Amino acid sequence: MGLYSGSLTFFRLFYDENITYSLSEISENLLEYSFDRFYDSSRPVNYGFVPLNYPDYADFTSSEILFDNAYVFSVRIDEKKINKKYFDIKFQEMKKEFLEQNKKDFLSKSDKEFIKNALTNKMFAETLPNTSLVEIIWEMDERQVFVSNIASKSFEAVVHLFRVAFDLNLYRDSLIESARKNISEHYKIDDLKNVTPANF
Amino acid sequence: MALFADISKRDISFLESEFLTYLLMRFFIGDNSVNINGSDFFYIPVKNIVFSNENTGEKVSIETETIDTCKELYTALKNAKSVSLLQLQLKNETMSIDICLKNAPLRITKVGAPKSIAEDYVDKIIERKLYVRTVFDFYDIMIKDFVNIRISNEWFDFLKNFKNFLKTV
Numbered sequence: 001m002g003l004y005s006g007s008l009t010f011f012r013l014f015y016d017e018n019i020t021y022s023l024s025e026i027s028e029n030l031l032e033y034s035f036d037r038f039y040d041s042s043r044p045v046n047y048g049f050v051p052l053n054y055p056d057y058a059d060f061t062s063s064e065i066l067f068d069n070a071y072v073f074s075v076r077i078d079e080k081k082i083n084k085k086y087f088d089i090k091f092q093e094m095k096k097e098f099l100e101q102n103k104k105d106f107l108s109k110s111d112k113e114f115i116k117n118a119l120t121n122k123m124f125a126e127t128l129p130n131t132s133l134v135e136i137i138w139e140m141d142e143r144q145v146f147v148s149n150i151a152s153k154s155f156e157a158v159v160h161l162f163r164v165a166f167d168l169n170l171y172r173d174s175l176i177e178s179a180r181k182n183i184s185e186h187y188k189i190d191d192l193k194n195v196t197p198a199n200f
Numbered sequence: 201m202a203l204f205a206d207i208s209k210r211d212i213s214f215l216e217s218e219f220l221t222y223l224l225m226r227f228f229i230g231d232n233s234v235n236i237n238g239s240d241f242f243y244i245p246v247k248n249i250v251f252s253n254e255n256t257g258e259k260v261s262i263e264t265e266t267i268d269t270c271k272e273l274y275t276a277l278k279n280a281k282s283v284s285l286l287q288l289q290l291k292n293e294t295m296s297i298d299i300c301l302k303n304a305p306l307r308i309t310k311v312g313a314p315k316s317i318a319e320d321y322v323d324k325i326i327e328r329k330l331y332v333r334t335v336f337d338f339y340d341i342m343i344k345d346f347v348n349i350r351i352s353n354e355w356f357d358f359l360k361n362f363k364n365f366l367k368t369v
Contacts (some may be wrong), residue, residue, distance in 0.1 A: 003328050004321075008311040010332050065355055068326045146332060175216055175306045175343060182344045184335070191351040197214045197254075198359065200221060200280045 002135045002148050003052065003072065010137065010146040012173040013158070018066040019167060020140060023066055026166075027100065031060050033165040035076040047077040047157040049165070052091075071138040077157050078129035087123065134158060145170055156177055169171065214254065216303035219346050220283035223301075224249070225362045226266075227288075236337045241292045243338070248300075250285035251276040259284070274369050290338055299335055311335050 002008075021029070031037075036059070048066030051063035052072050065071050094115050095107060107115075135148040136158065147158055150172070162168045171177070180189050224245055226232055233242045245267050252259045260281060264270040284304070290297045298312035313331040318324040349355050 003325055003332075005316075008313045008328060008332055008335075009309065010311070011307060012336060055323070064322060067322060067329060070329060072325060072329065114237060118283075137332065139333075172305075173307070175219060176212070178340055178343045179347045182340045183347060188351055192215070192347050193210065193216070195211055195212075195350060198218055198355070200277070200282060200359070200362075 002133075010135075010148055011150040013145045013170040014145060014173060014177055015143050015145070015168045015170050017143075017168050023071075026071055027060055029165040030065065030073060032057065033161055035078075039078075043124045044081070044124055045077070045079050045153075045157075046129070047075055047161065049161065050074050050076045050133070056135065069139065069141065071136075071140065071145060073136050073138075075134045075136060075154070075158055075161060077132050077134065077154060079132075079153065080124050080127045080129045082120070082123050082127060087119070090123070091116065091119055105145065142167075152197070202270060213304065214282075215350075217252065217254070217282040217284050217305040218307065218350070219343065220301055221288045222346050222350075223286060223288070223342060224277075224283055225236075225358070229358075229365050231272055234338060236334055236341065237290055241290055241334075241338065243288045244289050245286060245288045246298070248285065248287045249273065249283060251281035252284040253279075253281050265330050274366060278366055290335065295331075297331055297335060299338075301339075308339060328363060 003177050007073055030049045033049050035046065035050050039046050040047050049060075050073070051057045051060055051065070053063060054074055054076065057063035060073075095112070097106065098111065098115055099105070104111075132149065132154065134154045134157070137146040139145070145158075146163070147154070155172075159170045162170050176189065176192070178191060183189065207303065223243070227243065227245055232244070233240060235241070241242070243314070247263060247265070249262050251262070252258065258281075260272075262272050262276065264273065267273065269361050277343050286304050287298070287300045287310075290299055297316050298310065299308060300310035301307070302309045311332065313328060316324045318327045349358055
């Protein structure tokens with residue numbers, strides 16, 4: 001699915017910053033904010049850049065990122081969810097064990113917090129993630145980025161990564177934004193905002 | 201109490217369905233060609249069109265293989281319903297791309313491109329990236345055309361032309 005084969009559905013994001021990067025700068029930043037660099041098995045959500053042809057190519061050292069006039073890569077997002085019922089059962093078991101091991105009659109608030117955190121970290125480390133890959137086409141000349149998924153989690157991950165890695169603030173396309181980008185006469189956009197609904 | 205409404209907070213989401221309706225109307229009055237980066241394309245609405253009446257919330261979904269002769273389609277347009285989903289094909293001599301446009305918010309929700317003729321991995325990505333770009337170029341040109349006509353008196357002539365067309369079907 002995506003740019004190599006299958007559906008070509010992409011959504012557009014814009015940014016206003018007038019910043020340009022060279023190919024080597026982009027490669028360095030993609031590597032610095034790559035998925036493997038920041039992966040932490042105890043975290044519920046992990047994300048970072050990966051090459052387009054991931055996992056055939058695991059990192060950016062041997063993978064193409066410049067295709068014609070655009071930079072193309074992906075964002076890998078791993079999300080783990082813990083079943084609440086299962087967590088509650090394990091929490092009760094751990095509390096009992098803690099009381100026995102520490103020969104205590106009751107648990108203080110900090111004991112409960114400690115057990116809860118230990119259990120959360122343990123369960124996140126043991127749980128398999130739901131993995132998704134969001135393909136990115138970055139056209140620097142046009143200050144626009146196409147993304148293959150715009151669901152809130154994907155959108156947030158892509159926006160965050162572009163902010164920290166490239167100092168760019170991405171925002172969603174809309175009719176007004178598209179008009180603003182393509183029409184140089186600003187009064188036309190103001191006029192458009194003042195029209196009343198048509199009577200077809 | 202403020203005497204005037206704050207224009208920046210005005211709800212202009214109706215423009216999204218107006219834009220989709222505009223695309224359909226342009227097709228029916230025979231103005232469905234578009235030049236994209238020097239290449240002549242035309243578009244045809246296909247298969248599925250969803251109309252909605254924003255005042256009543258009523259929705260009408262029309263699926264047809266023959267857009268030109270679909271009576272329900274004309275009835276919906278005569279009943280002043282506006283388009284909330286439009287499927288179309290963008291074509292030129294060598295390619296045909298399927299596009300689905302939706303409102304609330306306005307977006308391209310589906311793009312089906314022709315099978316890539318490139319064999320090399322890089323060439324394939326470049327070719328398919330070009331299809332994506334073609335779709336968004338089409339979208340931008342149409343939005344630009346829509347805005348330019350929508351804020352001018354041409355809009356009323358355009359609506360009149362379309363109403364005249366509806367009287368003939």
